[in-house]
Amino acid sequence: MSSLHPVVIARVVDGPLTPMVEQAALLAEVWSRAREAAGPAAPGVVGAALRFEGIVRRGEPSEAHGGDEHELLALDYQTYDPMAEQELRALARQIAEEHALSSLVALHSRGRVATGEVSFVLMVESPHRAEAIAAMSVFIDRLKQDVPIWKRPVWK
């Protein structure tokens, strides 16, 4: 049995997703959500909790270098605001419902994120692992299709 009202948080935040930035983004959402929450999920409902981090790699294929991998300093994430956050939220709600999740948290960076830093965090909870794993994969595929966020390489 899953929660009838999954907790869904989806935000675009400036810069890399350091633990402090992530905590601040979540706290802001949790406080506003607490006011409108229908009630806490029943204990023992969650049987699987997954966390995914998207990390900026050191190398990306470069058009200017014939498609070969070239070394990066950072990625600049450009978002179409406020549509990016609207679409991120809509996607989060849809995936949470389709996969009967207990919760889904998605945070995405805006602006410059250096190599080795985190630009995307996705956390899902569900009663069983199969839904959580499937939801995570589908969410990331759909994010890359439908959420208006572009990355521009900053070459070394």
Next chain:
Amino acid sequence: MEVAVLLFGAAATREKSDRVTVVVGTEPTVQDVLTALHEQHPDLRFALPSAETGRLAVNRSFVRGEHPIREGDEVALITLVGGG
């Protein structure tokens, strides 16, 4: 009628601008604007190989085909995105 279209990502980099303008008929649709973008801005064809494969957002929502474009609408070309 002239329609300004917002550009992002590689499309904006290639055009060296965050918007382009297209000239269309008096009651244009999404498909008309995509066709005009493809025909009038060849530099965008790498991201818009055909008018049929393009995607527009109008007033920050995805719309397709026969959706009308009106004066004052915010129109954006949503090329291949790459978040995550």
